[in-house]
Amino acid sequence: MGASNVHFLIWILCALCLRSSLSSGFSPDDNFLIDCGSTSNVTVGGRLFQPDGFFSDNLSNPNGKFVSTASKVSSSSPLFLFSHLFQTAKVFETTSEYNFKIKKQGRHWIRLYFYPFVYENFNLSLAKFSVSAQNITLLKEFQIESGSIIKEYSLNVISSNLVLTFTPMVNSFAFINALEVVSVPNELIPLVVPTVEKIVESLGNRALETVARVNMGNETVPPSNDTLSRLWVADGPFLMHNNQAVAGRFVSNLTRVNMTTDSEIMAPRSVYGTATQLGAEPDANANINVSWSFDVDPGYEYLIRFHFCDILDLSFGSLFFNVFVNSWMVKDHLDLNNVTSGIMGAPYVLDTIASSIDSSKFKISVGPSSFHEYSAAILNGLEIMKISDSRGSLDEPPFDLHSKNSSNVKVGLIAGLVAGLVAAVLVTLVVVLCRRRRKAGLVGYLKEEENFGVNGREGNYVIGSVGYKYPLAAILEATDHFSESLVIGHGGFGKVFKGMLRDNTEVAVKRGASKSQQGLAEFRTEIEMLSQFRHRHLVSLIGYCDEQNEMIIIYEYMEKGSLKDHLYSSELPSLSWKQRLEICIGSARGLHYLHTGSTKAIIHRDVKTANILLDQNYMAKVADFGLSKTGPEFDKTHVSTAVKGSFGYLDPEYLTTQQLTEKSDVYSFGVVMFEVLCGRPVIDPSLPREKVNLIEWVMKRKDRDELEEIVDACIVKQIKLDSLKKYVETAEKCLAECGMDRPTMGNVLWNLECALQLQGDERSSHGKESSSQADLSNHWEVSVLTTQFSTGSAVDIAGISMSKVFAQMVREDMR
Template sequence: MAAMARWLWRSAVVVVALLFFDASAYSPGTDFLLNCGGSDTVSGAMDDGRTFVPDGTSLSSAFSLSTRHEISLLDPSPSSSLPDLYRSSRIFTSPSSYLFPISRPAPIFLRLHFRPFRAPEFDLASSIFNVSASGSPLLIDFRPPSSSITVEEFVFWFDLPRLELNFVPDVGSNGGLAFVSAIEVFSAPAAIIPNSAIEISASGARTSSAVSAQVLRKCHRVNVGGALLSAGNDTLWRRWLPDLGGGESYLVSPANQSQTVVFPGLVSYQDGGPTQEIAPNAVYGTARKLRIGGDGELHNLSWSFSVPARRRFLLRLHFCDVVSAALYTLYFNVFVDGVLAMGDVDLSSLAAGPVLHSPYYADFLVDAGRSGVLQVMVGPSDWSPPSLANAILNGVEVMEMIGAAEFSTIPEAQRGKLLFGLILGSLLVFSLLIAIVALVILRRWKQIGKGKQPASMISRPLPLNLNLGLRIPLSEIAAATGNFSSLNQIGFGGFGRVYEGALRDGTRVAVKRADPGSAGQGLTEFITEVQVLSRLRHRHLVSLIGYSTDQAELILVYEFMDQGSLRDHLYGTGKAPLPWKRRLEICIGAAKGLHYLHTGSDQVFIHRDVKSSNILLAAGGIAKVGDFGLCKMAPLAGASQVVTGVKGSFGYLDPDYLKTQQLTCKSDVYSFGVVMLEVLCGRPAIDPSVPSEMVNLAEWASRRHQEGLLEDIVDPAIRGSLASQSLVEFMNTAAACLAVCGADRPAIADVLRSLENALRLQLSHCPCDEDKRAQEGGELGSTS
């Protein structure tokens, strides 16, 4: 009963606090900087412009020092180069505590500075003591190194009105004292602490949700490929060490196998993605990438981090593509302790927007073995063309999880007395509270860190207004995928990992499981996908079988499309080239799916992310449109446009939509025109490996069409097999789809009719194709 009261209390506090907490405009609500044992205010001691005030209780009413035996000790012979902040210490010879008022629930950064020195009566280097925060142990039998300044940093979610920082000397040790030289206590944005992370084990990678209730202790913070960053270069006053050439070298790979990259401008922080508080521009703007070695080969890059053995760690990896000239050109793999943690990483899809130089980060849970070493490795993906093969890493943070925080100052007896009132109040406001939680999640999902939730909510289902008839228990989905075994993983995209599985009735399914570290699709896109596909059913739309939000997971279950995507069959995977007739049939099927979206119900649906990788092929070769996370519904029945922020994939975006932010069905038509060119030319929408005038497919193909050089752009794999009239009809239709002004483009129904005519022209030119088509059960004439 007491535990229930505690949960209700913390849930209410967290929910109300989140309504007012905005991580997008960070300003510490709690901020204490103490010069411990000193009598003077110290400014600029950390090269960051901040001011540390004396910790004497007579000089400040904001915090208090509770102790029976304490001494203010000055270094009798400090070095002239020593910062003023480290010329004094506060000494405790009995248990003592600082009390800090906390303005609002938030993650708290706590930094403790220690500089041992010798005075006539005290040798701080011999002290051994414990430190805790409101009952949660931080340092046990701690003995600061005698030869240097030590800074211990902790971060944890705190939702109580005051923080009690306790110092307890070990009376059995030499000296029997504790000390501290300086203290920092300040609040941080909620996204600093993830709700969940990808757990790495010998069996593979899987999602875990036991992070946000933990106290985290900083072990390493590394600016990969960059220089040392002092506290003044970070909005949370953190120091980032270089991965090579600093006090500790983390890079294991030979230096000649890598190359540092420095981006001269500002990276593109996007709404819903990392902020400066996650990592500063100086981290995301520098990276280490692959370099061809002396043997003419590209080798994986490896880093090694020494950590306490047999402990659990939160590993945060920072990425920003500062090496590519265009989007969708960099694919690479990430390994943690030899396990594939992320495969075929595409930062253009994972980042918060289709913009070059947009940051992204991923969180992992990993256990250190007896060796006390964590290893991170990146290497090229098979998806990359040989000329573009590369891999990058921008930053690494390693945080030890030192235990679950139980921050509560309400006595157990008082909680029992409050229980009845809490339950009664909860019953009266339950409906309102659920509505508030849903609103908070919807409005703050991006600010709170791409899907992260406070500790009090991590084990509860998300209260979403979705089609309950489609809910599938998480246990059934886990059983269908072998507990999300890496052996069943078949893809990785902006939403997360994709697994193949089979339900209890034998139905083959594809399971999308949201990546907790993803800055791509989030809760809003998840809800959109479920709401759209639960209302629409069509032969040429991928069917949603169900979903799950159990244990704060976001999981979508689809019919299995065993022939992959249209993109897979056009380029990049080495599959046998599709014949022209088959390509036409696929285009016709996809056009039918889009036509149903635009006109098949009383509501207009605009897909907003039409591309070859979102056109999937089922058994029998039936083409279906998939991935409805960015889909938009027009506000009124019969309406055909909506004003909204620009979303979509680079190379497929409607120029009218980019300019006016007015999304219409003609925006889908433009994207479909680009897909038609991919089908005809057998190459990506953006290809930086070709001469500059050919990089953008739509521009290059349209120019060749206008010049009357149509044959030049046809995929060499099918060149010579196209009926000339079929080719002209197809290209004229694609060109019409790509009209700069949306009003000049045809409706998708007109595109469909032109495609069917192009197929008839092809079949009349090659009658043998008609017989083959009848045997294969082609798409022509299917109007369902």
């Protein structure tokens, strides 16, 4: 053979190898595929599974028994594809471990295959055991009596070893038919995801369990058709059919799908090329949706991933529709053409996090949008993944007290009962003392100048300084048994009702949906925070109730509702520019007090217009402290914590570093300032693409020196240019990418006062505006800066004590 022919063959081989590599899409660094109990290799879906013996170095218990069966999984089951893997098993009568040496840290899938069959003395349906990995409880006292199942988990492996532990229960055993440990692209699971309540949560180190992976269009997609070897079951069995839900229409159009490498990782072409469409004729006024129902475990949070791709050939224009989880609106007026930048057939992935609370069902729906005259709705694929809770568990009910035969649990239970008894005695004493000191007519308040705190035990607080524990009966009376006619607001925690106490005090009653882990944590935080401080620009706590599994917090009633309502509601009168300035000033004062009013700063972590409430005189008060955090120690610069906050208001530095500081509140307040100025939502998908994101749009207009165009039309004729410039300059500084470059809330407050002075304060003694007001504000800035540099300080104006400046500039009782 000539040299040229050899080179040609080498070139052909290289080309084939390259083609093979490209076609696979993703090649995992770690790829452990084990057919447990088998003595030979088996190929399933184009992947090679090897027997335990091949991985003997990875198994700590070589004495586990091999068992096998001739029976097969039913051919009607979606798992019939894996029949060969279900015919053998490994049985463990003592705690056993698989120890995998990990080549690349990051996201890995763990898939566990179970099929209980009978082999001699082993009836696998009697097995009862737990499985854990990397301190995460995957299965707790697990038992499968019949059928076959594949359990799939996603873990962020942060070490060079992954240990998978099987622990039989007393007088029982464990078994496994097959298992996989496979690395996956880290981008498959995002770092942070917005919840249906518009709060952002971090998934960085959380474990996930796949509850459902469904292909709409009623077609099953086997692992061999998926880059990441996922099984997508047909959606037909999950579709709902009743008078208010319409059966979907299955459609398929693979040629229309415009795939990219990234979209292949999220889902295969087979998923995006099929869909279930709203079966009715498109009509925005028809209150109908196409819906699917899924079983979930209550008490957990779930990552819900929607897969969309416009494969329809519509004669009436764009595809607009709404997306729901239960009664929660995940996305309204979703325009697939807009979110895919007009690329026909491009896939779009929408992630959200929802809590199952006390429900065991998720109802997933898509339906027509009232925003558009004609509206169709489709869904191509859906994934539901359970998120590990604060205990690192995926399979333990909240507040579980299992394994009572364990001596450790018995000791802990006895100790807990003793501690509870002691706590109950203390609680009773404190309540008696509190009641004796309570003033007549002031049922909700007890005055103490010091020792603000919360004492008590889990789920049972006694607030000795500012609040009072109300009986549930009194709250039911005050709210007419939580009448829907008294609902004045909704939030992630639950509904808010207007109430009337027996002494005719109007109150706002926030009722938590359930004592889930997330809800209980927010309930505790809210009470603890509000018990520590009182300020005229912070909503005051009146009391709370935790009877009969309820989580209820009672606040002072704010007659004018939220700032958000006054900015967007057409039913409410528009706020004037001076009112908006004064509301911003009041809110800034409240946040400034949080940041500086105690030894450690309090970081609100959810500053937004919905959490700024207005009393009957339109005085602003900051509310909702369920996500608040105590600031760093005096020798620290930040608090490291999971990312939480509201979508659109979240500090990008905190988002990427998970390092929380007071400057995170400053960023959110900067967003609020522009929201107040422009009179529109932070994110509005109904607007043209360049206007969807408020901050991006504002910055572009500012760069073009077109400030007047961003101002709310209701106030554009009221604003003086100098006041506008000062206001925008302040808001822009709040939005600096680096927290160190942002002002403190004290500095923000100073500049807002200047903006009000530049606008002209009608309560001033002169009663009219003049150019001297601008000179006055400039004079104060020069004076402060002169003082700063005369002392040799290297800090900016944000570091100066603002109290002396405010004392000179405005009266204490103003605003």
